[in-house]
Amino acid sequence: MKIAILGAGNLGLSIAKGLIVNNAFTTLFLSKRKIDDIKDYEEYSKVSITSDNLEAVKNSDILIFAVQPTQLEGILEEIKDVLTDKHVLISTVTGFKIPRIEAIVGEDQFIIRSMPNTAIAVGKSMTCLCSNKKGEKRIAIAEAIFNRLGSSIIIPENKMQAATVICASGVAFWMRLIRATTQGAVQLGFDAKEAQELSMQTCLGAASLLIESGKHPEEEIDKVTTPRGCTIEGLNEMEHNGLSSSLIQGIQASFKKINSISDQ
Numbered sequence: 177m178k179i180a181i182l183g184a185g186n187l188g189l190s191i192a193k194g195l196i197v198n199n200a201f202t203t204l205f206l207s208k209r210k211i212d213d214i215k216d217y218e219e220y221s222k223v224s225i226t227s228d229n230l231e232a233v234k235n236s237d238i239l240i241f242a243v244q245p246t247q248l249e250g251i252l253e254e255i256k257d258v259l260t261d262k263h264v265l266i267s268t269v270t271g272f273k274i275p276r277i278e279a280i281v282g283e284d285q286f287i288i289r290s291m292p293n294t295a296i297a298v299g300k301s302m303t304c305l306c307s308n309k310k311g312e313k314r315i316a317i318a319e320a321i322f323n324r325l326g327s328s329i330i331i332p333e334n335k336m337q338a339a340t341v342i343c344a345s346g347v348a349f350w351m352r353l354i355r356a357t358t359q360g361a362v363q364l365g366f367d368a369k370e371a372q373e374l375s376m377q378t379c380l381g382a383a384s385l386l387i388e389s390g391k392h393p394e395e396e397i398d399k400v401t402t403p404r405g406c407t408i409e410g411l412n413e414m415e416h417n418g419l420s421s422s423l424i425q426g427i428q429a430s431f432k433k434i435n436s437i438s439d440q
């Protein structure tokens with residue numbers, strides 16, 4: 177696959193790392209205006225860096241847009257005249273809906289919206305996908321790319337904002353939980369490095385248990401909470417202080433914000 181990532185910033189470079197580590201491309205163009213920031217990527221074979229979006233588009237089939245929402249319109253205007261039938265457009269841009277993309281490049285393009293997260297750099301992104309009518313014929317290509325770099329599901333476009341909060345912002349939410357449990361472990365006497373290792377591996381183990389067993393979290397919690405034991409004591413104290421409620425309210429606040437800054 178000849179892939180271009182237009183907007184090689186935080187997410188764009190995370191996607192690039194995932195593609196490079198998994199050798200999941202034929203050629204890869206990385207574009208941004210200040211290319212000095214990404215000079216290191218020139219060392220990888222079959223990877224080109226450029227500040228010329230038209231060069232990247234002309235030499236690629238799959239175009240992944242990873243610019244800020246305010247920057248997408250300008251890029252689409254810039255490249256629309258060199259788009260051909262071979263191109264599949266995959267936008268990762270938050271809140272920029274398909275009809276707005278179609279209004280610039282035309283309905284007769286293969287248009288896919290994707291919502292990956294930065295764990296794509298290590299092949300562990302949960303990515304949600306949707307497409308325009310024409311893009312339905314190429315969504316399997318997007319699934320193939322994102323399934324190599326984690327998992328993907330196809331959802332209706334009206335759930336993309338919710339998917340952004342849960343999957344993309346979600347990485348930050350889980351990081352904060354890992355940091356908090358690390359801080360707790362330091363207070364119990366582990367040094368910072370050990371504490372983070374204990375926290376990360378326990379988090380990974382908990383998620384893996386659910387993924388592999390298909391069980392509900394409470395079923396696994398029941399196996400851990402010895403009656404009158406320390407686990408239920410800790411869990412109940414966390415809930416008295418609003419753990420679940422706080423997370424749910426944070427998700428709601430994030431969702432409210434994304435709706436306020438997205439196309440209506």
Ligand SMILES: NC(=O)C1=CN([C@@H]2O[C@H](COP(=O)(O)OP(=O)(O)OC[C@H]3O[C@@H](n4cnc5c(N)ncnc54)[C@H](OP(=O)(O)O)[C@@H]3O)[C@@H](O)[C@H]2O)C=CC1
Nearest residue numbers: 183184185186187207208209210242243244245269270344
């Ligand atoms: N960060 C995340 O975890 C996630 C982000 N997203 C979405 O992905 C998009 C990118 O986010 P993020 O990576 O965090 O943002 P960044 O600001 O880190 O990256 C955007 C990149 O686009 C480049 N850029 C800007 N204008 C142009 C242009 N005209 N041509 C080529 N490149 C350009 C910028 O570099 P330069 O200034 O040098 O051109 C910059 O490197 C956003 O829409 C965001 O909502 C979605 C899911 C997760």
Ligand SMILES: O=C(O)[C@@H]1CCC=N1
Nearest residue numbers: 270340341344345346
């Ligand atoms: O915080 C944001 O608005 C973007 C979307 C999801 C991740 N980063």
